[in-house]
Amino acid sequence: MRNDTLLQKLQKIAQPIVEKNNCELYHLEYVKEAGENYLRIYIDSSNGISLEDCEKTSRGISEILDVEDPITDSYCLEVSSPGIERVLYDDNHLNKYIGQNVLVNLNSLYEGVKKLEGNLLGFSDVQIEIQYDGNNISIPKDKISVVSLKPEL
Structure with a gap:
């Protein structure tokens, strides 16, 4: 699967979970670093992002990824805030x-x-x-x- 197609599929999976937790999907990336694959999902909210927001979103996305299994390689899922010095991607x-x-x-x-x-x-x-x-x-x-x-x- 091409990376663009995979990212689109991952975004379709993540978006409803993020929104259900009253957050917005800020950015999503699937990268390889030091031989490890990472699915990073950055969430944001006008109220800020708590650790609980990240945990709930991570659990929800992880459950669906386990069922749909769009990523064939092993990977680590990371859900976090884009931070105060956030990258402006688009x-x-x-x-x-x-x-x-x-x-x-x-x-x-x-x-x-x-x-x-x-x-x-x-x-x-x-x-x-x-x-x-x-x-x-x-x-x-x-x-x-x-x-x-x-x-x-």
Whole structure:
């Protein structure tokens, strides 16, 4: 099964369980790290995420995965909050956090730097715009490896 198809199937399995627990499915990934497979499900809520939210969601998803068995390899299931310095994976996440402080990690030097921190002003299909060092700059999305929230504490 192709990874995209597997992720779609896993999302269909996880979504109703997450919503039943009054949370939203923030992100889901199936990755291999150090020879181990991980199914990571990040859940979010406007009220924050408790350990109990993660446990209930994990139990519910695990029960269905045991029955439907879409993953043929052995894996570890992890359910957690995306955290305060959460990665912004897609346009929905970017849109939700316009006006917030972000850290943009680049996959190569851009204007002499590899990391930019600033206020997220907007984005398009090909770039994101942040206020960095008092200037509005546009960064091509193909130069970006990760964008994450960088709350001012």
